[in-house]
Amino acid sequence: MRVAIVGSRHFSEPERVMDYVKSLPPRASIITGSASGVDAAATRAARDKGIPVQVIPASFDELADAGKSAARNQRLVDACDVLVAFWDGSSKGTKTTVERALDSGKEVHVFVAK
Template sequence: MEHYKLAVIGSRSFTNEGLLNQKLDERKEQIDIIVSGGADGADSLAEKWAEKNGVPTKIFDPNHERDVGGAYRIRNEKIANECDVLIAFWDGASKGTEYTIEFARKLNKEVKVYTFQ
Protein backbone atom coordinates (compact mmCIF):
# COMPACT_ATOMS: atom_id res chain seq x y z
CA MET A 1 0.00 0.00 0.00
CA GLU A 2 1.58 3.27 -1.16
CA HIS A 3 1.71 6.24 1.20
CA TYR A 4 1.56 9.80 -0.07
CA LYS A 5 1.12 13.49 0.66
CA LEU A 6 -2.48 14.40 -0.11
CA ALA A 7 -3.49 17.93 -1.05
CA VAL A 8 -7.12 18.77 -0.36
CA ILE A 9 -8.37 21.95 -1.99
CA GLY A 10 -11.65 23.37 -3.13
CA SER A 11 -14.10 26.13 -3.50
CA ARG A 12 -14.79 28.19 -0.40
CA SER A 13 -18.50 27.45 -0.87
CA PHE A 14 -17.97 23.70 -0.32
CA THR A 15 -19.76 22.58 2.86
CA ASN A 16 -20.44 18.86 2.31
CA GLU A 17 -18.38 17.54 5.21
CA GLY A 18 -19.89 14.06 4.80
CA LEU A 19 -18.60 13.73 1.21
CA LEU A 20 -15.16 15.04 2.13
CA ASN A 21 -14.92 12.70 5.13
CA GLN A 22 -15.99 9.75 2.97
CA LYS A 23 -13.35 10.46 0.32
CA LEU A 24 -10.60 10.93 2.90
CA ASP A 25 -11.69 7.89 4.93
CA GLU A 26 -11.33 5.78 1.74
CA ARG A 27 -7.65 6.81 1.56
CA LYS A 28 -6.91 7.09 5.27
CA GLU A 29 -4.33 4.30 5.46
CA GLN A 30 -2.29 5.79 2.60
CA ILE A 31 -2.24 9.43 3.73
CA ASP A 32 1.01 10.54 5.39
CA ILE A 33 0.08 14.23 5.54
CA ILE A 34 -2.71 16.57 4.41
CA VAL A 35 -1.49 19.59 2.44
CA SER A 36 -3.89 22.52 2.16
CA GLY A 37 -4.28 26.26 1.80
CA GLY A 38 -6.09 27.18 5.00
CA ALA A 39 -9.13 28.63 3.23
CA ASP A 40 -12.77 28.24 4.22
CA GLY A 41 -14.63 25.33 2.66
CA ALA A 42 -12.80 22.16 1.61
CA ASP A 43 -9.45 23.27 3.05
CA SER A 44 -10.75 23.85 6.57
CA LEU A 45 -12.91 20.72 6.48
CA ALA A 46 -9.84 18.67 5.51
CA GLU A 47 -7.89 20.20 8.40
CA LYS A 48 -10.73 19.23 10.75
CA TRP A 49 -10.70 15.65 9.38
CA ALA A 50 -6.92 15.44 9.80
CA GLU A 51 -7.07 16.61 13.41
CA LYS A 52 -9.82 14.10 14.22
CA ASN A 53 -7.87 11.26 12.59
CA GLY A 54 -4.40 12.09 13.89
CA VAL A 55 -3.02 12.94 10.45
CA PRO A 56 -0.44 15.74 10.30
CA THR A 57 -1.10 18.82 8.18
CA LYS A 58 0.99 21.29 6.23
CA ILE A 59 -0.91 24.51 5.60
CA PHE A 60 0.24 27.05 3.02
CA ASP A 61 -1.32 30.39 3.89
CA PRO A 62 -1.05 33.10 1.23
CA ASN A 63 1.65 35.67 2.05
CA HIS A 64 0.21 38.99 0.91
CA GLU A 65 3.17 41.01 2.20
CA ARG A 66 5.83 39.07 0.30
CA ASP A 67 3.80 38.02 -2.75
CA VAL A 68 1.91 41.24 -3.47
CA GLY A 69 -0.66 40.68 -6.20
CA GLY A 70 0.08 36.97 -6.59
CA ALA A 71 -0.22 35.52 -3.11
CA TYR A 72 -3.04 33.08 -3.90
CA ARG A 73 -1.46 31.84 -7.14
CA ILE A 74 1.90 31.28 -5.43
CA ARG A 75 0.21 29.54 -2.48
CA ASN A 76 -1.70 27.27 -4.88
CA GLU A 77 1.49 26.38 -6.76
CA LYS A 78 3.20 25.49 -3.47
CA ILE A 79 0.32 23.16 -2.60
CA ALA A 80 0.54 21.42 -5.99
CA ASN A 81 4.32 21.11 -5.77
CA GLU A 82 4.21 19.70 -2.23
CA CYS A 83 1.65 16.93 -2.80
CA ASP A 84 1.78 13.54 -4.48
CA VAL A 85 -1.99 13.36 -4.98
CA LEU A 86 -4.52 16.21 -5.15
CA ILE A 87 -8.24 16.00 -4.39
CA ALA A 88 -10.38 19.00 -5.31
CA PHE A 89 -13.97 19.80 -4.41
CA TRP A 90 -14.86 22.27 -7.14
CA ASP A 91 -18.02 24.27 -7.84
CA GLY A 92 -17.10 24.51 -11.53
CA ALA A 93 -16.53 28.26 -11.24
CA SER A 94 -13.78 28.93 -8.68
CA LYS A 95 -10.75 30.17 -10.63
CA GLY A 96 -8.28 29.43 -7.84
CA THR A 97 -9.39 25.81 -7.55
CA GLU A 98 -9.36 25.44 -11.34
CA TYR A 99 -5.85 26.91 -11.55
CA THR A 100 -4.53 24.55 -8.88
CA ILE A 101 -6.10 21.51 -10.57
CA GLU A 102 -4.51 22.41 -13.91
CA PHE A 103 -1.15 23.28 -12.32
CA ALA A 104 -1.04 19.90 -10.52
CA ARG A 105 -1.89 18.11 -13.78
CA LYS A 106 0.99 19.90 -15.53
CA LEU A 107 3.24 18.51 -12.79
CA ASN A 108 1.87 15.02 -13.58
CA LYS A 109 0.31 14.68 -10.14
CA GLU A 110 -2.61 12.32 -9.62
CA VAL A 111 -5.70 14.56 -9.52
CA LYS A 112 -9.27 13.68 -8.56
CA VAL A 113 -11.98 16.32 -8.92
CA TYR A 114 -15.40 16.16 -7.29
CA THR A 115 -17.78 18.76 -8.67
CA PHE A 116 -20.77 20.14 -6.81
CA GLN A 117 -23.38 22.87 -7.16
Protein backbone atom coordinates (compact mmCIF):
# COMPACT_ATOMS: atom_id res chain seq x y z
CA MET A 1 0.00 0.00 0.00
CA ARG A 2 1.52 3.29 -1.15
CA VAL A 3 0.37 6.15 1.09
CA ALA A 4 0.92 9.75 0.02
CA ILE A 5 1.17 12.06 3.01
CA VAL A 6 0.51 15.70 2.17
CA GLY A 7 -0.30 18.80 4.13
CA SER A 8 0.33 22.32 5.13
CA ARG A 9 3.81 23.49 6.05
CA HIS A 10 2.20 25.22 9.03
CA PHE A 11 0.09 22.29 10.29
CA SER A 12 0.30 22.79 14.05
CA GLU A 13 0.20 19.14 15.15
CA PRO A 14 3.21 17.22 13.81
CA GLU A 15 2.65 14.55 16.47
CA ARG A 16 -0.66 13.63 14.77
CA VAL A 17 1.23 13.07 11.53
CA MET A 18 3.87 10.96 13.25
CA ASP A 19 1.28 8.92 15.18
CA TYR A 20 -0.63 8.21 11.96
CA VAL A 21 2.49 7.06 10.12
CA LYS A 22 3.57 4.87 13.03
CA SER A 23 0.13 3.18 12.95
CA LEU A 24 0.54 2.03 9.33
CA PRO A 25 1.02 -1.67 8.63
CA PRO A 26 4.55 -2.91 7.91
CA ARG A 27 3.81 -3.44 4.20
CA ALA A 28 3.02 0.26 3.71
CA SER A 29 5.31 2.74 2.03
CA ILE A 30 5.16 6.52 2.25
CA ILE A 31 5.27 9.06 -0.57
CA THR A 32 5.90 12.71 0.32
CA GLY A 33 7.24 15.94 -1.07
CA SER A 34 10.28 17.38 0.61
CA ALA A 35 8.67 20.37 2.32
CA SER A 36 8.93 21.29 5.97
CA GLY A 37 5.98 20.61 8.25
CA VAL A 38 3.82 17.59 7.41
CA ASP A 39 6.24 16.12 4.85
CA ALA A 40 9.17 16.27 7.28
CA ALA A 41 7.17 14.77 10.17
CA ALA A 42 5.90 11.92 7.98
CA THR A 43 9.38 11.16 6.67
CA ARG A 44 10.90 11.16 10.16
CA ALA A 45 8.20 8.82 11.56
CA ALA A 46 8.44 6.45 8.59
CA ARG A 47 12.20 6.18 8.86
CA ASP A 48 11.93 5.61 12.63
CA LYS A 49 9.56 2.69 11.95
CA GLY A 50 11.52 1.35 8.98
CA ILE A 51 8.80 2.18 6.45
CA PRO A 52 10.16 2.89 2.95
CA VAL A 53 9.92 6.55 1.91
CA GLN A 54 9.69 7.81 -1.66
CA VAL A 55 10.29 11.55 -1.93
CA ILE A 56 8.87 13.43 -4.90
CA PRO A 57 10.47 16.84 -4.41
CA ALA A 58 9.39 20.03 -6.09
CA SER A 59 11.80 21.46 -8.63
CA PHE A 60 13.05 25.02 -8.30
CA ASP A 61 10.51 26.13 -10.94
CA GLU A 62 7.70 24.37 -9.08
CA LEU A 63 8.64 26.07 -5.82
CA ALA A 64 8.58 29.47 -7.51
CA ASP A 65 5.29 29.02 -9.37
CA ALA A 66 2.07 27.79 -7.72
CA GLY A 67 0.75 26.57 -11.06
CA LYS A 68 3.80 24.41 -11.56
CA SER A 69 3.68 23.07 -7.99
CA ALA A 70 0.27 21.63 -8.88
CA ALA A 71 2.09 19.35 -11.34
CA ARG A 72 4.26 17.94 -8.55
CA ASN A 73 1.16 17.38 -6.41
CA GLN A 74 -0.44 15.50 -9.31
CA ARG A 75 2.64 13.25 -9.47
CA LEU A 76 2.09 12.45 -5.78
CA VAL A 77 -1.56 11.60 -6.46
CA ASP A 78 -0.64 9.44 -9.46
CA ALA A 79 1.95 7.51 -7.44
CA CYS A 80 -0.24 6.60 -4.45
CA ASP A 81 -2.98 4.13 -3.58
CA VAL A 82 -4.21 6.23 -0.64
CA LEU A 83 -3.80 9.95 0.01
CA VAL A 84 -3.73 11.25 3.58
CA ALA A 85 -3.88 15.01 4.08
CA PHE A 86 -3.14 16.96 7.23
CA TRP A 87 -4.82 20.28 6.54
CA ASP A 88 -4.62 23.54 8.45
CA GLY A 89 -8.06 24.49 7.13
CA SER A 90 -6.80 27.16 4.76
CA SER A 91 -3.99 25.80 2.57
CA LYS A 92 -5.14 25.95 -1.04
CA GLY A 93 -2.44 23.54 -2.17
CA THR A 94 -3.53 20.82 0.25
CA LYS A 95 -7.20 21.35 -0.62
CA THR A 96 -6.47 21.13 -4.35
CA THR A 97 -4.40 17.97 -3.89
CA VAL A 98 -7.27 16.33 -1.97
CA GLU A 99 -9.69 17.30 -4.75
CA ARG A 100 -7.35 15.86 -7.40
CA ALA A 101 -7.07 12.59 -5.48
CA LEU A 102 -10.85 12.34 -5.12
CA ASP A 103 -11.30 13.09 -8.83
CA SER A 104 -8.81 10.30 -9.57
CA GLY A 105 -10.83 7.82 -7.53
CA LYS A 106 -8.21 7.48 -4.79
CA GLU A 107 -9.03 6.64 -1.20
CA VAL A 108 -8.61 9.89 0.74
CA HIS A 109 -8.40 10.71 4.46
CA VAL A 110 -8.26 14.30 5.71
CA PHE A 111 -7.22 15.37 9.20
CA VAL A 112 -7.97 19.00 10.00
CA ALA A 113 -5.94 20.90 12.61
CA LYS A 114 -7.79 21.46 15.86
